[in-house]
Amino acid sequence: MTLFCIYIFNRYGDTIFYKQWKRPRSVPEGEGSLVGGFIYTLQHISSQMSTTGTGGLRAVQTPFYKLHYFQTLTGYRVALLTDKDMNTAFAQMVLAEMFKGPFTSCVTKCPTYTHAQGVVISGSEFEEGLDALFRSKKDDMNDPVALSVCVSVRIDCGGWLIRCACFCLFCLIPLFTVY
16 A cells, blocks of 8 residues: 555645655646646536435546545545555545544644635644554555445446445445446
8 A cells, every 4th residue: 555645625725735655756836736626526526426416526546546535524625646456445534534633633723723715734743643644554554354345236326327336334435436
């Protein structure tokens, strides 16, 4: 399991945090804006295709990497880029823990941080907390049996055939793949 980088966007679409670990290439100029637009567009398409209108974007896989997506109720969006073998349910659980732990303690409760347009996360406390969280979860990342229960369910939603790939054991979030 390899982590490449993480982007955190606020509700205005600004990149408020970026960290890279093992990137195969250098970061091109404006990549944060491209990633933000990409996840915003896919989430919008996903919510339009959904019968509930909430969408269901959790991850996008390419032949080279996997982009994991997580959004909070307050509008913060996260894009975590990993190798393509990373378990999506596990990534969702870790990103939820990130918002409950380091993000809440180092950003939300920080009196100097304002949740306004153009404000970025500064200081090293959040970055150190994020690194500690990923280090503590490293052993669990390679154990797919402990992470999810795989089922095969076919759902026909108005002409779209959806297969439910697996449920996260921690939060029972269904992960959908459109075929």
